Amino acid sequence: MNNRNDNTRKSPCCVGALLDARFFRALGDPNRIALLDRLSSCGRPCCVSELSECCPTDISVTSRHLVLLRDAGILDAEKCGKEVRYTVRFDELAGKLRAMADAIANCCPSKGDTTKET
Amino acid sequence: MNNRNDNTRKSPCCVGALLDARFFRALGDPNRIALLDRLSSCGRPCCVSELSECCPTDISVTSRHLVLLRDAGILDAEKCGKEVRYTVRFDELAGKLRAMADAIANCCPSKGDTTKET
DNA sequence: TGTTCATTTGCGTCACTATGCAAGTATACG
DNA sequence: CGTATACTTGCATAGTGACGCAAATGAACA
Numbered sequence: 001m002n003n004r005n006d007n008t009r010k011s012p013c014c015v016g017a018l019l020d021a022r023f024f025r026a027l028g029d030p031n032r033i034a035l036l037d038r039l040s041s042c043g044r045p046c047c048v049s050e051l052s053e054c055c056p057t058d059i060s061v062t063s064r065h066l067v068l069l070r071d072a073g074i075l076d077a078e079k080c081g082k083e084v085r086y087t088v089r090f091d092e093l094a095g096k097l098r099a100m101a102d103a104i105a106n107c108c109p110s111k112g113d114t115t116k117e118t
Numbered sequence: 119m120n121n122r123n124d125n126t127r128k129s130p131c132c133v134g135a136l137l138d139a140r141f142f143r144a145l146g147d148p149n150r151i152a153l154l155d156r157l158s159s160c161g162r163p164c165c166v167s168e169l170s171e172c173c174p175t176d177i178s179v180t181s182r183h184l185v186l187l188r189d190a191g192i193l194d195a196e197k198c199g200k201e202v203r204y205t206v207r208f209d210e211l212a213g214k215l216r217a218m219a220d221a222i223a224n225c226c227p228s229k230g231d232t233t234k235e236t
Numbered sequence: 237t238g239t240t241c242a243t244t245t246g247c248g249t250c251a252c253t254a255t256g257c258a259a260g261t262a263t264a265c266g
Numbered sequence: 267c268g269t270a271t272a273c274t275t276g277c278a279t280a281g282t283g284a285c286g287c288a289a290a291t292g293a294a295c296a
Binding site for chain 3: 048049063064067081084
Binding site: 013015016019020021022024025026027028029030032033034036037038040041043044088090091093094095097098100101102104105107108109 | 131133137138140143145146148155159161208211216222225226227
């Protein structure tokens, strides 16, 4: 859905609909960013105790951060025996960010189009 | 910078470097989102009292929100006589979001490439 | 069943943030 | 210069969020 028709350009300017404060809030904590970074670069599902290494807080706090990220639709959680394996919802996350970028670019009054889709 | 070479794909996974908690935090408030929405759809620079209409808080609070958004690089402020005219930094904002989307998509271990740039 | 390991939950604390009101600053205009 | 308008700042308060610790839950396993 990246290629808009020309009649779509700068029309609804639905920035407010796409920009979700809850979503941004979930990403608005340095420890949660660290967790996301760690999990992203890891390249495989990671359990809570493993992820906990990347931030200095108690593991219970890490657990809460991860739940928060999961509830925000940023991570996926899967129970495996005693462990809980977290993964990044890459498509979801990238898609959301890209949709926001597109919406904002479409709002730009001067251009109405900033997406240089070569 | 949207078209990566193939040797760039899934390499550094610099998600943490791009994902700035401060930036997300600035967007993590519903009233600030409302302000951004209003300003985006307005299509022209708006002054503080004008923008203040879109959220129920005192104008002093609105003023602070706007300063915060400006400091986060999301808005631009320009003084015009008694007024302060705010504008959305569309390119900055869209570019940032797009860069994040790209970085995250590049991290995806299964694909390493989610950007369908048709 | 009892033990151990991984994770979550309850709870109190501390820090930060959003907010409103009042006072202050800056600019235009008479 | 005095006044009006637009905005900002100081300050107090209420609400929220992050945190640590201890206890609870859940799952494997002897």
